[in-house]
Amino acid sequence: MADNNADLTTSADVRKYLSNTPFASHTISVLAGGSANFTYRIHLNTPFEGKETFVFKYAAPYVAASGGTMALPTERQKFEVESLRLVREMHADDDVIAVPAVRLFDEEAHVMIIDDCGADTRTLKQLVIDEALPQPVAEEIGAAIGRFLGRIHAWNKNGSFDMGIFHNNEVGKMISPLVTYGRLISTLSGRDNIATLADPVLDVPEENLDVISKLAEARSHEIGSTSEAFTHGDFWPGNIMVSLRRESEGGVPTLEKLYVLDWELAKAGLRGLDIGQFCAEMRLLQRFYPSRQKEASTIVRSFLSAYRGGSGPDEALARVAIAHVGAHLVAWTPRVRWGDREETRKTVAEGVELLVGGAEGTHAWLGGSLVGHLIM
Template sequence: MADVDLATIAGVRRYLANTRFASHTINALTGGFANFTYRIYLNDLFEGKETLVLKHAAPYVAASGGTMALPTERQRFDVEALRLVRKMYADDDVITVPKVHLFDEEAHVMIIDDCGTDTRTLKQLVIDEALPQTVAEEIGTAIGRFLGRVHAWNKDTSFDMDIFSNNEVGKTISILVTYGRLISTLSGRDNIAALADPGLDIPEGKLAVISKLAETRSREMLSATEVLTHGDFWPGNIMVSLRREPEGSTLRLEKLYVLDWELAKAGLRGLDIGQFCAEILLLQRFYASRWEETSTIMRSFLLAYRGGSGSDEELARVAIAHVGAHLVAWTPRVHWGDKEDTRKMVAEGVELLIGGAEGTLAWLEGSLVGNLV
């Protein structure tokens, strides 16, 4: 159906009309950036479900209105990763991924389970609600164990890494959005308003260390072949379902879903860890009332991950440096707070980059990823 415009609800309705997924109501979902995503309300139940989610990968970034090209092959990695994780996890696990019901590679459409209208991203949940410490700890622990298992799958003789080793687009994107723009961000070449007037005035010695680290990390990312990584592991890609006990006073964790595996690839473990920790740190700093919850999530996440892999100094160095890279590359480009606070976070990112490259073991142990060592 080459004439169907899946960037519109009308086009999606026409695409689904003569399929088992025909729907009476279709709603566009917000919050995504790369794809067109819809909740479809089925005419007839499918495996007992009233709703599913349809994702369409156009050959461009959806949020760009067609001005930023993005290869559609990204969706194949999303589907393959989701199918792989489903084989590893049972439906009654507290953390899982949506089941893939359709993958139309020609139309670039996938239809997956709906996580539910009552779910929120972990980022939004932390912003919205004061979580009991027991729930925060359970969330962090479940995510840490999950990521540890994903990173260990290459040790299973039945696991075939070939498809993920070949995600060159994913590797290139991950390099460009972080290490590829560290120096241009810090030097002022990117003309970011929050970092101008005055400029940051980072000493040349520190810029040289960061430049060398960026080159080294980029080479490592391109040449990685052994470990499966998510590639975009942050609280915005983790959906949380909570439930209240009958008496209404006790909040419990029901389910966690890890979404958006388009950048799944052979990569560096520390980058998944670092991205998650960086975003939790940003929530902690810009939403001060959530200090306890975010601290608990971070600590339990790192301890649970370490419990599966053991102490690892090099992993911790990569992770803490990536926290720094994420703070530098993303904080001034995504609105978190005012100019002064944004500049403080970028400056902190610089110090974490330097510490990851040159810090002593004692410094590393005292850092926010110290629980890895």
């Protein structure tokens, strides 16, 4: 293997690393989208198993987008590799939804090479923003994702399934509560000095802050201690790639393939967090791209219906999911540029309502919520 001491943060570094491997490349392009890793599309000098391009991921001991200021253990990559291998082993490969195959894992250099989903794929988030999808396509996308996630969450019911190393993903157990529940009160109280929520600070009744504080403490504890199911840990439309096909340029699209990426936070966790994160991001698309209300609503409805499948209503799951939608709206909306100040504040206020509703709302309220299809 090439120099394992290389700092693989530039295309030149990557080219040198690959030079004496089957993946030696003539062109190396930086891929946008992720923030944790340094990710590239590599164009091989000689095809490998019939493929000319692959994706190269380097896990530095810090968040790539932080410029080295935010530490992040490199062991996260081990969980991603094991997740991809596990899903490919247990999931039907001929399904419309899949995960990339791992072609190389150099644990010492913190490098993985996986199959390229293709330059013509887009994240589900970007796809919904870019174009008005025909309803059958939106329904098929939502249903495929729901079935996929439902199967994964049900694996632990199989006596032969071993959660293995995923019980010990301490990075995942630390990050998941930290970026949501760990900063709910500081976001709402103004301690985090977020411009869109200041002058004045959002008016949240004290009794609601008390409910949210107790929920945040309880949920953070559950995330660190539960073994409910094998979970993805970062399940949102930005980690789902979509490939459409058209019979002719400008023709009506049909769904070709979906790929689920970025499994570094996979762990034994709470099912409702995967469901809630996906629904929260779809809700953000609804709010900030109102012309895409129909597509986003169709995807969410199909997703939840397919996830539930033939099982009965699960109120406990729905409560965790809707509260997590609220937590995501509060913690992330003001930190990621979605839209103007007024709409951002309204979205955070909606998040507060969902957090309180998840904790205290009636069965009827829950049934009418974004995740109502889990119980109705």
